Amino acid sequence: MIVNTGEIGVEEALAVVGIDLPTLLDAAGSVLDGGRPYLVGSLAVGLGNRGSDVDIHHFQPGVREPGPPYLMFVEGVTVDVEFYPGDVAARSVDRFVATPVAQTGIGGVALAPAPGRAIEDRLTRWLTALPLRADDSPLVVDDARPAVLAVLVRAAYEQLLQLAALAALADRAGGRGAAYLWRRCGRQALEVACRAGGDVATGDKWLPRRANRTVGDETLVAAAYTTGDEPAFRRVYHRLRLPFADPLSLTAVAPDEGARELTIGRRRLLVTRHGRVFPEWTAVAAPTEAATRDVEAGQLLHAIRTGQLTLSVDPRACEELLCRQPTTATI
Amino acid sequence: MPTTDHGHDLTWLLTHGAGGAWQFAMAVQSCLEDVAAAYQAEDWPVCVEACTATLRAVVYCEQVCDGYVGPPTEVERHLELALGDRPAIAALHRLPVPPGATRADADAARQLVAASVAELTARLPIEVPVLRSAAGFFPTVRIGADMERLRAEHGLPPMDWNQWEF
Numbered sequence: 001m002i003v004n005t006g007e008i009g010v011e012e013a014l015a016v017v018g019i020d021l022p023t024l025l026d027a028a029g030s031v032l033d034g035g036r037p038y039l040v041g042s043l044a045v046g047l048g049n050r051g052s053d054v055d056i057h058h059f060q061p062g063v064r065e066p067g068p069p070y071l072m073f074v075e076g077v078t079v080d081v082e083f084y085p086g087d088v089a090a091r092s093v094d095r096f097v098a099t100p101v102a103q104t105g106i107g108g109v110a111l112a113p114a115p116g117r118a119i120e121d122r123l124t125r126w127l128t129a130l131p132l133r134a135d136d137s138p139l140v141v142d143d144a145r146p147a148v149l150a151v152l153v154r155a156a157y158e159q160l161l162q163l164a165a166l167a168a169l170a171d172r173a174g175g176r177g178a179a180y181l182w183r184r185c186g187r188q189a190l191e192v193a194c195r196a197g198g199d200v201a202t203g204d205k206w207l208p209r210r211a212n213r214t215v216g217d218e219t220l221v222a223a224a225y226t227t228g229d230e231p232a233f234r235r236v237y238h239r240l241r242l243p244f245a246d247p248l249s250l251t252a253v254a255p256d257e258g259a260r261e262l263t264i265g266r267r268r269l270l271v272t273r274h275g276r277v278f279p280e281w282t283a284v285a286a287p288t289e290a291a292t293r294d295v296e297a298g299q300l301l302h303a304i305r306t307g308q309l310t311l312s313v314d315p316r317a318c319e320e321l322l323c324r325q326p327t328t329a330t331i
Numbered sequence: 332m333p334t335t336d337h338g339h340d341l342t343w344l345l346t347h348g349a350g351g352a353w354q355f356a357m358a359v360q361s362c363l364e365d366v367a368a369a370y371q372a373e374d375w376p377v378c379v380e381a382c383t384a385t386l387r388a389v390v391y392c393e394q395v396c397d398g399y400v401g402p403p404t405e406v407e408r409h410l411e412l413a414l415g416d417r418p419a420i421a422a423l424h425r426l427p428v429p430p431g432a433t434r435a436d437a438d439a440a441r442q443l444v445a446a447s448v449a450e451l452t453a454r455l456p457i458e459v460p461v462l463r464s465a466a467g468f469f470p471t472v473r474i475g476a477d478m479e480r481l482r483a484e485h486g487l488p489p490m491d492w493n494q495w496e497f
Contacts (some may be wrong), residue, residue, distance in 0.1 A: 049377075051368020117405075117497070162406050170413065177413030180424065184409055204384055205365060208376035208429045222430040275400035305410035307403075 010130045013043040017052055017077045021132065024054065027074040031081055035060030036136045038129035045128045045199075047206045053078040057129065059139075061086040089126050089139045092119065093148055101150045102322035105241035106196035108150035109157060109322050113315045120155045123148055124200045153195045157242075158313045160188040164233070164247035165288055165311055166301070171230065173298035179228040186227030186236050190215065193240045215240070243321055248289040250317045253300060253309045255283050272307035281308045287317075339456070345482050348456035351396035354495050356459035356471060358388040359448065364461075366441060375432040382440035386423040389447045391495075393417060396454055401495040419447040 011021055025032060041055035042048040054077055063085045070081040100111040114120065126139040127148050140148055167181035190211045194200070197214040211221045220239055227233040237244050258273030259281075270281040282303035284291045288311065291300060303309040340348075362385035369378035390412065395401060403411065412420055422443040427436035452458070459471055479489055 049368050049372040049374060051364055051371065159405060163409060166406065166410060166413070177410070180413040181409065205369070205377050205380035208380060209374075211430075218430065222428070225428050225430050273400070274403070275398060301410060301414065305407060305414060307407060310404070311406055 008044070008046045008130070010039055010132060013039055013046070013048075013130060014054065016043055016048045017050060017054060019054070019075055019077055024074055024079065025132070028072065028079070028081070031070060031072070032056070032058060032132065035063075035083075035086065037081075037132045038126075038136070038139060039132060040125035040129045042201060042203055042206060044125075044130045045201050047201060047203075047209060053080050055125075056081045056132070057084055057125065058082070059084050059086050059089060092122065092126070093140055093144050096123075096151050097144050097147045099147060099151065101147065102319070104243050104322055106153070106193065106243075108146055108153065109196075109243075110147075110150040110154035111319045111322060112151070112154070113313070114155035114158045115151065120152065121202055123152060124202050127152070127200055149195065149198065149200070152200055153192060156188065156192045156195050158318070160185060160192055160242075161247050161250050161313050161318065162311055163188055164244075165251040166304070167230070167233075168246075168248050169288070169292070169297045169301050172292065173296070173301055176298075177301075182227050182229050182233050183225065185233045186224040189227075189233070189237050189240055189242055190221060190224045192242055243324075245321050246289070248292065249287065250314055250321065251288045251311055252286065252314045253288055253291050253304065253311050254285040256307050256310050259308060270308065274307045276306060278306070278308065284309065287314060341485065344456040345478065345485055345487060347396055347398050349478050349490065350495055351392050352455045352457045352459050353492060354388075354392045354395050355451065355455060356461075357496065359385060359392055359451070360459075360461055362388050363444075363448070366444065370437055370441065373434070375434055375437040376429040378437040379427055379429040379432045379440045382437075382444045383423060383426055383429075385444045386419050386426070386447055387412065389419045389444075389451050390415070390417060390423070392451055393419060393454070395495055402497045418450065422447050 014021060014024065035058050037056050037058040038044075039054065040057050042052055043054065054074070056079065058081055060083055063083050066082060066084050066088075070083070072079045072081070096110070096112075096115075101108040102111055115123075127145065129139045131138070163181060163185045167178055167185055170176065170178035170181050187207065190207060194207070194210045194214045199210045199214040201210060208221070211224070212218060215221055220236070223232070224236045224240075227236050234244075256273065260271055262269050262271055267279070270278045272278070282295055282299055284295055284300075286294075288300075295303075300309065304311050362381060365381040366378055366385060369375075369381050387408065391401065391403070391408070394403075394411070412423060425443060426440050432440075457474060459474060475490075475492070482488070482490060
């Protein structure tokens with residue numbers, strides 16, 4: 001079940017911001033001609049309010065690469081049109097349809113690393129896009145939808161593991177910042193659950209509505225937002241049936257590839273990709289748990305925070321965890 | 332704009348200050364619109380969530396003003412919000428919980444946001460009009476053009492206006 005594909009029409013979606021489709025098409029004129037325009041974003045998934053933008057992705061033959069957005073204003077409503085090559089959605093989806101999927105307690109989770117935020121955002125929008133013209137077909141064909149959804153679940157799940165690793169390190173470092181990080185973990189667990197339930201959307205602000213309509217348990221949703229420590233977080237992810245294990249064993253730290261060393265006189269310095277200069281820095285490449293044996297947890301957090309180190313999910317360890325679930329299937 | 336008895340730092344204005352002002356237009360403004368829209372719709376949980384997003388954007392804007400070349404990863408963002416000591420971060424930690432939020436919670440959240448946004452705008456070297464509006468778009472283009480001309484006069488290359496975007 002993908003929320004709000006076929007469950008909400010374009011006219012109903014546009015009514016939220018107070019315009020109708022003929023008005024939009026008339027105002028857009030030739031901007032929406034010569035291709036296939038789709039409504040994407042919060043309005044397309046039954047979210048949004050009177051102040052929402054109308055986000056349109058227009059797929060046109062002859063467009064070689066995505067360009068800057070075209071902004072227009074229709075009866076006070078901001079309409080944001082982005083142009084894409086005609087076949088890019090199909091090509092993007094084709095990358096993922098053969099990805100193996102683990103069937104877990106929450107459903108399918110892709111057995112491949114998350115594709116990166118930009119691709120994740122596009123897949124989210126395209127999975128739930130509504131054609132402005134009735135004759136245009138969905139951007140993602142029905143057979144491909146479970147595979148794309150599994151990729152989006154995997155992306156949210158990796159973010160959860162990263163946050164949990166940070167929270168665990170914060171606990172070991174004396175607790176400063178740990179409560180905030182564990183609360184983010186609870187919140188991210190809801191995001192994973194929503195996506196696994198077919199409810200995908202961009203924009204953090206819609207999570208309360210999405211969680212209430214997908215998880216359907218307001219007490220659990222409230223608890224997920226207030227998981228201030230590890231035990232509270234564990235209770236939430238058990239109730240959400242998320243696969244989970246020690247995040248320090250599922251993640252690894254390594255020097256940030258965007259940082260570089262430079263020499264001024266006899267002084268060696270590290271410059272991070274954020275333009276910050278450090279006379280001393282932390283360099284370690286290891287699973288996070290192993291790294292804590294050589295580097296104090298607080299120092300690791302400082303190094304990650306300042307761009308000296310990255311913390312990322314170990315894909316093999318993650319997939320071994322996912323495959324320990326009851327069944328594994330390739331879609 | 333930060334002021335001292337010795338005037339303003341022109342190099343900062345043309346680099347990090349301009350970046351902070353641009354990020355204010357690109358991120359903080361749209362978050363403030365989301366807050367207002369959710370409040371008008373009496374959607375208090377979404378309003379509080381939008382306030383959270385606004386304060387995150389304020390923190391990032393302040394980092395840009397301080398010379399941070401972005402964008403940070405999600406990991407770096409959350410560590411900054413967990414461990415940083417900026418007033419806007421303290422404000423974020425005082426926000427109400429979104430689920431079950433009431434009008435009073437939304438009001439309290441908006442007050443925290445207003446105070447943080449006021450502190451930020453006092454630091455910015457220029458006021459960028461609301462970008463995503465019929466009235467704000469072209470004046471913003473003019474500001475960008477003026478900045479590029481001044482940078483060229485100052486011996487700086489063209490600005491990469493996208494360098495701070497997520």
